[in-house]
Amino acid sequence: MNELVIMKDQQAVTTSLQVAEVFGKNHRDVLRTIDDLKDVRNFTQMFSDGIEPDSYGRDRRIYYMNRDGFTLLAMGFTGKKALDFKLKYIEAFNNMEEAIKEERIQLPSDPMKVLELIFEANKNTDKKVERIDKDVKYLKDNQRIDSAKYSYISKQVSKKVYEYIDMHGLTLTAPQRSKLFKDISRGINEVTGVKTRSQLRQKDFDIADEFIDNWQPSTATVQIIKQMNNVADGQTTLGA
Structure with a gap:
């Protein structure tokens, strides 16, 4: 159960x-x-x-x-x-x-034995507290990120994609922009080990944020967008 x-x-x-x-x-x-x-x-x-x-x-x-x-x-x-x-x-x-x-249990009548039991109980309590702290940290780390952090990640993804577009002076269609969004989302999922962004955990937040900050589209994604845009052969970037 x-x-x-x-x-x-x-x-x-x-x-x-x-x-x-x-x-x-x-x-x-x-x-x-x-x-x-x-x-x-x-x-x-x-x-x-x-x-x-x-x-x-x-x-x-x-x-x-x-x-x-x-x-x-x-x-x-x-x-x-x-x-x-x-x-x-x-x-x-x-x-x-x-x-x-x-x-x-029945407490012994010998005061020294009682003290021994108390010391042993305190020792066991310390171990339990340490174990509980570890369990709490694990549960906290593996909780789904809250709505505020999820919204922040989504905004950073959009901001990063449009920064890339502006930096390279690109004019892209909606399908081409979609390729960039899929590329960055796929990268986030890979580095955090989740299937969809909605499954991100608390411990994944900093990893995802750092990835977004350093993101560049993959060579495959750039090549696909070039093909969609009929970019001349031999050109290795999306910019003019």
Whole structure:
């Protein structure tokens, strides 16, 4: 069940898209089911609207839900997958209760032994804090960039392309300009390891910004634009 859970705003949540995939349902049907729950008390405490890009980078509506929202939604499903979920849910609670019982200890009467336990507990706490800090950094770095940074990157891409056009005194058609935009976008995706710009993570921001600042179109892109513009053979630049 762990693959269903993600971190969002320091809370463990899952999405309607993940639920649809795991339970073998159409995402539109899952959205419709959640929409029908809007009159339920505390709906907004269990569900929140969100946007996530599809495989083509287009925005699509999803719901985020916490554990209560997930339980309310999934308990209404029928079939083998729903039954498996219920059994795993019960098993998870049983295991947690058993672990709590096993961790209960009896403090020794010897003060020195008590001190040893305290020192050991502090040492373990420091290790846990260090591990948590690393986990938080990882989660923060791998979050999608916020809308302000995404907008900044988009503006820098447009600015850089038109700076290149002006610098070389070019007069390009819309299809030719499109080649330049595709070239710089492809480069951003390659250096950051994403498929579409909408998938950029927080840790990718500086990398993308530096790439845009140093971008020059590839030889292949320049050659294609020249061919579209009927530039004379032997000319190696787009400028006159």
